[in-house]
Amino acid sequence: MNNEKPKITAAQRRLLFGAVFLMATSSIGPAFLTQTAVFTEQFLASFAFAILASIIIDIGAQLNIWRVLSVSGKRGQDVANDVLPGLGNVVAFMIVLGGFAFNIGNVAGAGLGFNAIFGWDVRIGAALTGIIAIVVFLVKNGRAVMDVITQSLGVLMILITAYVMIQSNPPYAEAALRSIAPENPLSLVVPVITLVGGTVGGYITFAGAHRLIEAGMTGRENLNFVSKAANYGILTTGLMRIILFLAVLGVVAQGFALDPENPPASVFQIALGDIGMQIFGIVLVAAALSSVIGSAYTSASFLRSMHKFFDEHNNTVIVAFIVVSTVIFTFVGRPVALLILAGAFNGLILPLTLGAVLIASRRKKVVGDYHHPTWMIVFGVIAVIITIVAGVMSLQGLADLWTS
Template sequence: MATSAIGPAFLTQTATFTDDFMASFAFAIVVSLIIDIGVQLNIWRVISVSGMRGQEIANFVLPGLGFLIAGLIVFGGFAFNIANLGGAGLALNVLFDLPPALGAGMTAVITIIIFSIRNYGKVMDRLMQVFGVIMVIMTGYVMFTTNPPYQEAFVRAFVPEDYVILLLPIVTIVGGTVGGYISFAGGHRLVDAGVTGRENVGFVSKAASYGILTTGLMRLFLFLAFLGVVTAGYTLDENNPAATAFLVGLGDIGYYMFGIVLFVAAISSVIGVGYTSISFLRSFHPIFEKYNSWFIAAFIAISAVIFIFLGEPVRLLIIAGALNGIILPIILITILIASRKKKIVGDYKHPTWLVVFGAITALFTIGASIMALEGLLDLFR
């Protein structure tokens, strides 16, 4: 879940918001972390206890709702996978001077090979863990070299200059961390690994919290690295803002280090998107279960072909991003209702504080979905 969330958009998003809001962006990071943990604890616990995937739970709550959510997530997954492959292509261009289209194609081939391995689940798990460690260590090193104002960032984490203007970045990074397919990336992996039932609730809660804390740590390191750059008077490259901190901190070596971080972020997100998107189809027909790895491979291959021949379809990405904002409250409300249905969770008692926390978060994300819907309508005006 953590490495799926940390993709090329995650890097660019963090750089842009740091440039816009400076040290006050720390407050948005703290608030979003609290919201993210509440969302994931609700979703993962209900999924694990029920032993059902998200679309199956949704169809139990309201017949047909699971098909709608699956359709939206698969569509959004295609759009984001195109962007992830584009990020991988850019990374290989930085590292080996390869054309981005060729780099994207090579990344697609690598990920398809991973999913063609007989027990790809264990290989995927280990690779994602290694990728996460690489990203955090490298970014943490760059953070120290840019010498950010730690004290100011700590103060602004609790007392920002303006609370209201931080609503947009909070909404955006919440959607980017637990929106759309990412909400289910870890939960569905637990179901496939057989980590289900009441006896595993403690483990699942820890896993959900660790996943969110990993993304939070990566976001914090990136934020401080970028903050050190902009407070020193440097201007982030508008075409590739995330690369600036690595360049300023370590010079040419830093630029190649950025290429490694970008590639790891991109390929881990390609793996996460492919796996989770197709997991939403597995319960609809036996063919999706039987040939699961083949469908994942096709999903990645089609994404690569679209990128190679059409480039990054900006309009499609904007639509997918807006849909992520709309999907999150639907998902969360569905899970909260499911947590009270015995035919889904049996005699498991979902904690009241989690339900209340989830309800508050749902109200917040409804506001986010309205903003997303307005943006989507503006696109077609």
């Protein structure tokens, strides 16, 4: 009996890393950079514990979603509809609204990046970002181009940030110690919840899964491949988070204070000198452009099963998604209320979708005779509880703003 695992072909390897980096770069946006810098300055080396804890929870959440969707061969909204008719439509609406609003923020972030590099007006940079993202989906073999671009931008961000980390010379030993023995661990509950929501919340965790389904990587025979992609996606995001954390830690450990107006930019400027702002602009453009691509692709994928028009004209929907979000920022500016509302929705999407996936994992009409591992379900339940807390916190923040 031949027990050798089938070798991964060149096309499958490209797809694997395409799905990995689509998911990873979707989560590494302007908010990711700012969030990591702020938390690191606040909690110092102990923030390493929050990063490690969030990575473990993220892996559990993503493995559940990617494996069940792959076995069923259905996208997230379709699985949710199988669990409770109409639930998938609610999820799709929330995903699209949240993705659309966050895309405006991503476009704005890219505009700020071009401003830092070339001194351009922010709206010019935002418009250029929208044009680049649109071209990706209009060219022949656009999905392959998308895979290459997200991989290239992801690697670029990691390498540049790693260089900043080396230059800032952080206390590596202390960070390693605090990753398992933090000071005041209860104070890290909110950062853990925030990181989980930012890494696998909203549309992000579905980005790579839907890419694999579109490419036909479904069924039990592809579970090992899918699991590997799910783990690599979280670990890639975690690697970027760790490198950025260490870069920030190196700066604040030397006694420098970050600029509250732009915390991550000040890290690059302190570590690299005058050219640091331009280098940060490159990272910000890479983070924002890849997030624009991932947000548009994944949000549009949630509409594909709602009407045949969305499925037959998927690229048109994606382009329209990018055009509208770019135009709103370019001519109107950032709609703060919409972004805050989307943030509240984002905190509620994962518990809904992951909860539906966990229920679906035990329904034969969805997964057939596939037996979903119990330990994965346990991890999934923990992630559901954490993201419910995050959703309540988001809604509370929205209510406070509304009444203020």
